[in-house]
Amino acid sequence: MMSVTKTRPKTILVPTGKWCGTRKCTVKQTRKQKYTIVTNQLMCCKGYVYTSGTDSCAPVCSTGCANGTCVDPDVCQCAALRYLDPNTRNKCLLPTCDHVCVNGFCSVNNTCVCNENYSSYNATHCAVNCAEGFEIDSSLNCVRKCEAPLYRHKDKCLTPTCDHLCVNGFCSVNNTCVCKNGFIAFNATHCAVNCTDQLDSNCAFKSTLDSVCDHGYKLNRGKCEPVCEPPCVNGRCVEPNVCECDKTLVKKNGRLCQDRQYGCGECRSDGTCLMTTRLVLIHTFL
Template sequence: MQLKLLGVVLVLCFIHFTYVYGLKANDTGVCAVTRSVKKTQRRVYIVKYKCGRKICTTRRSKIKDYIVTQNDILCCTGYTYSSTLDACSPLCSRGCLGGKCTAPDVCTCEPPATLDQENKNACYLPTCQPQCINGLCTANNTCTCSHGYENVDNTCQPKCDSCTNGQCISPNNCECNEGYIKKNDLCSLPICQPPCINGTCTVNNSCTCSRGYENVGNTCQPKCDSCTNGQCISPNNCKCNEGYIKNNGLCSLPICQPPCINGICTVNNTCKCSLGYEQVDNTCQPKCDSCTNGQCISPNHCKCNKGYIKKNGLCFLPICQPPCINGICTANNTCTCSRGYENVDNTCQPKCNNCENGNCSAPNNCNCLKGYAKSDGVCKPLCVNDVNLTSNKCKCVIGYKNDSDGCYKPCREDCVVCDVSGNCTSKNNCG
């Protein structure tokens, strides 16, 4: 019984420990386990027995079991033997993705990676939106700025000891704002006498004129490409002298009110219209030789009114023969059918999805032929009730009898073959 119990203890020990050679008892993850080992020993003893009148002796032996204890060096629970390191390494049962297993079931991440707080077995790099420039993303949406930079609204901006009237573009590198000059590492305004109007004092007593201005006598005056009979009051803005009006950017005589468009103002408030235009209420309007049912939009260019088409330069209503019923005549003898109709031989006929054994009288309205009735939207042979699923036959109306393919009016006795309506199709006479 004791041997069986000892065997169970040994099995349990080997479940939790890995037996290896060459480990030291004091190493990390190493356990010393004492275990019992069963051994055998042969013992010799002397047996006496009678042999006649004498007492004889003989040697006999038997095997006897005994137990000894011994110490084994093993990897403790939570560790596994590494042949590469010749040591017991910690074991993470669920893995350690992107990190290092530093203790049994303990996954450690290398900064800035962080441990998945839910599963504790994977390392993830944090993400920053916007992207962390000039720094390191140490946690989700958290930037740790590099040396010489500071966090401003979660972005790393360069730092300058002093950057008044300028912009710090890199650590301790200040770029002066427009109009300022750097002097003794400070941005200051230059001084101009007289003051620099319509320009920038870039150097003491030196003006750099703004775009559209030119330096005249150390003052910035506006420039105009052409300003005859006028005064340049701002870049390319010429104010005409009294008595002149501006025409195509030039100051010219005379003055017409309203302005003379599509013509030339030859006398005050009198326009001479250009070729192809005529004077209407002191304005020059385009002329068209004929523009009935349309609008003249430029010389001899007539735009037809809605519903009219142009033919030989004239606007006409389109004509369709035969007349366009259930549609619109959009061009001569061309119908554009209304919704639910289709063009068949240039006439608009109603459309039905399925109208076999019937006539389509209106869009999706099918009238069944005589001898047919509508069932499930389809014209089928006449039958009062639906098909009987048991006998697969129709129940016919009074006066008709059922046959293999529908309901027929019964023949009289003197008729051999009748049609569906009871008319004799062979010989004799049918009622």
């Protein structure tokens, strides 16, 4: 238990020395009156102090907790945006940046954190989140979005122009072609059907690109490859109707490669095999 002496104002009547009829006159005066209150108080552990307002024990930071809150004995938790000074115990510092943070605030590591409803535009500026169908311009204003293939130039949406065709695509800025969905770039002027996820070995460009490859070549998965008719056997087509045998193999004819053990004494210039035979003479003695 604990007793506390307090004071409170009390009004009393004080005689003035004058007579008011048969009685002396009085006036009201306010004086302080002491009184004692006996209460029950918590006993706080070391590192805590009693708080009468909440009738509880609160932690104490012996060195203070500037710009923060003492959450445990000698443990300071910094307020929002601030961080503990690594050199001074229980001192919270406000981050500083060597650049401005437009529509944001400076955080640790010299970075900007955007305010609510803003998104990062670059390292120093945050832009407001625009409604659907709008985008941010260079002045950080929300303007109506320029849908492809249009592009923004200052406050206008312009149509890009190219000095060449864009087959299966559309012209974009910097005189470049952008392929339509389902197509991939074949060269600077043509886009091909995207065969990456298709199992059909005959997947190739649409008919509009049939003339891209030279005569004797065909398109296969975005590349012009030579054609050998009939196909090479045990070899590969390296030029139109020109087969090249795999290692250890020799040409039997223009399209067929075989092991050397099957014999090809000499290969002609056209790739065919010149077979050599032995003439065996059998002498019969009578």
